[in-house]
Amino acid sequence: MEGPVINVGDSGAGALLHLMRDGQPRTRAELAGLTGLARSTIAQRIDTLLGAGFVGPAGEATSTGGRPPARFAFNPAARVALAADIGATHGRVAVTDLAGRVLAEHRDELDVALGPETVLDWMIERFHELLAGVGRGQRDLIGIGVGLPGPVEHSSGRPVNPPIMPGWDNFDVQGYLRERLGVAALVDNDVNIMALGEHFTQWPAAAHLMFVKVATGIGSGLISHGRLHRGAQGAAGDLGHLQLPHGADIVCRCGNTGCLEAIASGAAIAARLTGQGLPAKSSRDVVTLARGGSVEALHAVRQAGRDIGEVLAAAVSLFNPSVIVIGGSLARAGEHLIAGVREVVYRRSLPLATQDLRIVQSRTGDRAGVIGAAVMVIDHALAPSQVDAMLGTQSAR
Amino acid sequence: MEGPVINVGDSGAGALLHLMRDGQPRTRAELAGLTGLARSTIAQRIDTLLGAGFVGPAGEATSTGGRPPARFAFNPAARVALAADIGATHGRVAVTDLAGRVLAEHRDELDVALGPETVLDWMIERFHELLAGVGRGQRDLIGIGVGLPGPVEHSSGRPVNPPIMPGWDNFDVQGYLRERLGVAALVDNDVNIMALGEHFTQWPAAAHLMFVKVATGIGSGLISHGRLHRGAQGAAGDLGHLQLPHGADIVCRCGNTGCLEAIASGAAIAARLTGQGLPAKSSRDVVTLARGGSVEALHAVRQAGRDIGEVLAAAVSLFNPSVIVIGGSLARAGEHLIAGVREVVYRRSLPLATQDLRIVQSRTGDRAGVIGAAVMVIDHALAPSQVDAMLGTQSAR
Numbered sequence: 126m127e128g129p130v131i132n133v134g135d136s137g138a139g140a141l142l143h144l145m146r147d148g149q150p151r152t153r154a155e156l157a158g159l160t161g162l163a164r165s166t167i168a169q170r171i172d173t174l175l176g177a178g179f180v181g182p183a184g185e186a187t188s189t190g191g192r193p194p195a196r197f198a199f200n201p202a203a204r205v206a207l208a209a210d211i212g213a214t215h216g217r218v219a220v221t222d223l224a225g226r227v228l229a230e231h232r233d234e235l236d237v238a239l240g241p242e243t244v245l246d247w248m249i250e251r252f253h254e255l256l257a258g259v260g261r262g263q264r265d266l267i268g269i270g271v272g273l274p275g276p277v278e279h280s281s282g283r284p285v286n287p288p289i290m291p292g293w294d295n296f297d298v299q300g301y302l303r304e305r306l307g308v309a310a311l312v313d314n315d316v317n318i319m320a321l322g323e324h325f326t327q328w329p330a331a332a333h334l335m336f337v338k339v340a341t342g343i344g345s346g347l348i349s350h351g352r353l354h355r356g357a358q359g360a361a362g363d364l365g366h367l368q369l370p371h372g373a374d375i376v377c378r379c380g381n382t383g384c385l386e387a388i389a390s391g392a393a394i395a396a397r398l399t400g401q402g403l404p405a406k407s408s409r410d411v412v413t414l415a416r417g418g419s420v421e422a423l424h425a426v427r428q429a430g431r432d433i434g435e436v437l438a439a440a441v442s443l444f445n446p447s448v449i450v451i452g453g454s455l456a457r458a459g460e461h462l463i464a465g466v467r468e469v470v471y472r473r474s475l476p477l478a479t480q481d482l483r484i485v486q487s488r489t490g491d492r493a494g495v496i497g498a499a500v501m502v503i504d505h506a507l508a509p510s511q512v513d514a515m516l517g518t519q520s521a522r
Numbered sequence: 523m524e525g526p527v528i529n530v531g532d533s534g535a536g537a538l539l540h541l542m543r544d545g546q547p548r549t550r551a552e553l554a555g556l557t558g559l560a561r562s563t564i565a566q567r568i569d570t571l572l573g574a575g576f577v578g579p580a581g582e583a584t585s586t587g588g589r590p591p592a593r594f595a596f597n598p599a600a601r602v603a604l605a606a607d608i609g610a611t612h613g614r615v616a617v618t619d620l621a622g623r624v625l626a627e628h629r630d631e632l633d634v635a636l637g638p639e640t641v642l643d644w645m646i647e648r649f650h651e652l653l654a655g656v657g658r659g660q661r662d663l664i665g666i667g668v669g670l671p672g673p674v675e676h677s678s679g680r681p682v683n684p685p686i687m688p689g690w691d692n693f694d695v696q697g698y699l700r701e702r703l704g705v706a707a708l709v710d711n712d713v714n715i716m717a718l719g720e721h722f723t724q725w726p727a728a729a730h731l732m733f734v735k736v737a738t739g740i741g742s743g744l745i746s747h748g749r750l751h752r753g754a755q756g757a758a759g760d761l762g763h764l765q766l767p768h769g770a771d772i773v774c775r776c777g778n779t780g781c782l783e784a785i786a787s788g789a790a791i792a793a794r795l796t797g798q799g800l801p802a803k804s805s806r807d808v809v810t811l812a813r814g815g816s817v818e819a820l821h822a823v824r825q826a827g828r829d830i831g832e833v834l835a836a837a838v839s840l841f842n843p844s845v846i847v848i849g850g851s852l853a854r855a856g857e858h859l860i861a862g863v864r865e866v867v868y869r870r871s872l873p874l875a876t877q878d879l880r881i882v883q884s885r886t887g888d889r890a891g892v893i894g895a896a897v898m899v900i901d902h903a904l905a906p907s908q909v910d911a912m913l914g915t916q917s918a919r
Contacts, residue, residue, distance in 0.1 A: 137558070161534070161559075161563075162558075163560060166558075276872075276874050285874050286873070286874070332754070333751075333753050333754050333758075345840075347840075347841075349746040349747070349751050350746070350747070350749060350751070352747060354730075354746050354747070354751075354841070355842070356730055356841060356842025356843065356875070357729070357730050357842050357843060357844035357875075357878060357879070358842055358874050358875060358877065358878065359842070359874075360839070360842040360872060360874045360875040361730075361840065361841055361842035361875075362840065362842075363839040363840065363842075363872055363875065364839070364840065366839060366872060367836045367839060367840075368767060368832075368836070368870075370765060370767040370770070370780070373767070379872075381870070383767070435765075436836075439764045439765070439836060440840055442757070442760040442761070442763060442764060443742075443744075443758065443759065443760065443761065443764075443837055443840060443841070444744075444751070444753060444758055444840065444841075445752070445753020445754050445755055445756070445757040445758035445759075445760075446753065446754060447754035473765075473778070475673075475757060475760055475763060475776075476683070477673050477682050477683070477755050477756075477757045478753070478754075478755060478757040478758075478760065480755060481754060481755065482754070
C-alpha cells in the first residue's frame with residue numbers, strides 16, 4: 126500500500142485502523158502495547174471501528190486465568206471498492222473488498238474514442254450490475270478508482286490532451302462519477318494503476334519497481350520507496366516519446382522524430398507487418414501472428430524488445446529499480462519481447478544498476494489495472510486522516 | 523529532511539523530538555494536544571530530552587492565571603555533525619549544528635586519486651582542527667556525513683568500482699572513520715549529497731527535484747516525495763553514461779560510445795578546446811576561458827548545455843520533477859550552460875511535464891555538498907528509532 130502520512134503520536138481511529146490493515150488479530154492490550162496509547166483510548170477507538178464495521182471480532186486469546194480477552198482484526202468486507210481500467214479498445218470493471226480482492230468483474234470491447242459520457246455511462250451500468258451480483262449497495266461503497274489510457278492530472282482527475290481520447294480533454298471524470306454514484310472517485314492513467322496493481326499483488330517488498338506497458342502505445346509507472354512516483358504534473362513514467370538513436374527518419378504522432386512509440390509499439394509493429402503483406406491491423410493481430418509462429422512477427426517483436434531495451438537501459442541508469450515488469454498486450458506474444466529487452470538492458474546499463482535487477486513478465490496480466498485502481502482508492506479512503514474525518518475521531522490537534 | 527518511518531501512535535522521545543525539530547517553542551500541554559499523548563508521558567519525554575540536551579527551555583507562555591507554563595524547543599546546538607564533500611580534485615569539510623547550519627569550514631586542493639588513507643587522514647585532521655576551533659569535542663558528535671566522487675553502495679558505505687578513485691574500490695570508509703573518530707559515518711556519492719543540500723536549503727517544499735552536477739564528470743541526484751531516491755543499489759541518477767544520438771563515434775572511458783559524459787563534461791570540453799589550441803587542461807580552465815569571454819569556450823559550454831538538455835529531456839519525461847538545479851563547477855561558466863539546457867528541454871520534453879518546470883542554477887554553490895552530507899547524517903541520527911535507541915525510550919512494542 127502507498128505510505129500515508131501518519132503524524133507523530135497520532136491516536137485517532139484512522140491510525141489504529143492503518144496498523145490493523147495487516148490483518149493480524151490482536152487484543153486491546155496488545156494494541157495498547159504496540160502503539161503506546163492508553164488502554165482507555167484503544168478501547169474507545171476499537172468501539173468506533175467496530176461500530177463502523179472496519180474491525181470485527183476475531184476469536185479469543187488464550188487466558189492466563191479469568192475471562193479470555195477478545196481479539197479484533199481488520200474486516201476487509203466492511204466496504205467495497207469499484208474499479209475500472211479503460212484501455213484504448215476495451216473496458217474492464219470490478220468490485221473488490223478492502224483488501225483489493227476481486228469479488229466480481231466484467232470485460233467488454235469498448236472504444237475509448239466514443240467519448241466520456243458513453244464510456245462512463247457504460248462503466249456506471251456495469252458497476253450497478255456487479256454490485257447487485259455480489260449483493261452490495263451504494264452505502265457499501267468506499268470509493269471508485271479509474272484508470273484511463275492517456276495523461277491525467279491526478280489532483281483534478283482530468284485528462285490532459287490525451288492523444289487517443291477525443292472529447293475527453295479536461296473532462297470532469299470525478300464529478301461525473303460522484304454525481305451518479307454518490308461517492309468520491311480517483312482517476313489516474315492506466316499505466317500507473319497497473320504499476321500499483323502489480324506491486325501490490327506480486328512485489329509488495331520491492332521498494333523501487335518499474336512497470337512497462339507495451340500495447341497500442343508504450344508507457345511506464347514508477348514505484349519509489351513503495352509509493353507511486355507520479356511526478357510534479359502526474360506525467361512521470363512517459364517512455365513512449367523518448368528518442369531512439371536510430372529512428373531519426375520516423376515521425377511520431379507527437380511531432381518529434383524517433384520516438385520509441387513510433388518504432389516499437391504494437392501499432393507501429395502492426396503497420397510494419399501490414400507493409401510486409403501480413404494481416405496485422407492491431408497490436409492484438411501482432412500477438413496472434415507471433416503466437417502462430419510467423420517468423421516476420423517474431424522477428425518484429427524481438428526487435429521491438431531491443432528498442433524498448435535501449436530506452437529502458439537509460440531508465441535503469443536513472444531510476445535503478447530492482448524489478449522491471451513488462452506488461453500490456455504485446456507481452457503476451459511470448460518470450461520474444463522480454464528476451465529482446467533483457468538482451469539490451471543487461472548490455473547497456475551500468476553493471477552496478479543491473480547486478481540484482483530482475484526483468485520479468487507481468488503476472489497479474491489483464492487484472493493489474495483494476496486491482497491497482499481499487500488499491501489506489503482504498504489506500505486513499507483508509508488513510509488515517511480520511512478515516513478520522515469519516516468517523517470524527519481526530520486527535521486533538 | 524528525509525521522512526523517517528514513524529510508527530502509528532509512537533510515544534517514544536524520538537517521535538516527540540521529530541515533531542519538535544520544526545523549532546517551534548511549545549508548552550507540555552500544547553505538545554500533549556498535538557500528539558494525543560498523555561501529559562504524564564509528555565512530561566517524562568521532555569525530561570529525557572532536556573537531560574540529553576536535545577531540547578531546551580524557550581521562555582514562558584502567557585498564563586491565564588497562576589504560574590505561567592514553561593515552553594520548550596528543539597536545541598540545534600545540542601550536538602554537532604562533521605561533514606565532508608570530496609571531489610575529484612578538492613576536499614571540503616565542515617562542522618554544522620543540528621539544523622544543518624555551517625559553524626566552521628575548510629577547503630583544500632586535494633587529489634582523490636591519492637587513495638583512501640591519505641584522503642581520509644586529511645579529512646580527520648581537518649575535522650579535529652574545526653572542532654577545536656568551535657570549542658567542541660568528540661562527545662558532542664552526532665555523526666559524520668561524507669560524499670565521494672563515485673558510486674557508493676549506501677548501505678555499506680563502500681565505493682563500487684569508482685572510475686576516478688584508484689585504491690578506493692570496496693574500501694571500508696565507515697569503519698575507518700568510526701575507528702578514528704568514535705562515531706558512526708554515512709557515505710554517499712557527491713551528487714546525492716549535493717541534491718540533499720540544495721533541496722534542504724533552497725527548495726524544501728519541492729516534492730520532486732533533480733540536481734545535476736556538471737564538472738569533470740556529469741551526474742544527478744533525484745528527490746522523490748521530498749526524499750532522496752537512491753534506487754536499489756544506490757546507483758540512481760546516473761546521467762553521465764546515457765547515450766546521445768549524435769555521439770556514435772565518441773568512445774567513453776566506460777567502453778560504450780556516445781555517453782553524455784564523453785561529450786559534454788568539463789573534461790571533454792577541455793580536451794576539445796585543447797585541440798583548438800586553447801589552454802584548457804581542466805574543467806576549471808574551461809570556466810576561466812568562458813568567463814574571460816573566449817568565443818570558442820562560450821560556444822563549447824552552450825553546446826554542452828544543449829547536449830545535457832537532450833538527456834535531461836528524457837529524464838524530465840520519465841521523472842517529471844518540478845525543479846532541475848544545475849550545479850557543479852561548469853555551472854559557474856555563466857548563463858551559457860543553463861541557456862543551452864533550457865533551449866533543448868523545453869523543446870523536447872512533453873508539454874505537460876514542462877508546464878511548471880523550473881530549470882535554475884545552484885544557489886548553494888560550493889556548499890551544497892557539505893550541507894547535504896550534514897543533513898544526511900543528522901536526519902539519520904535523529905530518526906525516532908535512533909533517538910529512542912540512544913536514550914532508551916522506546917515504546918513498549
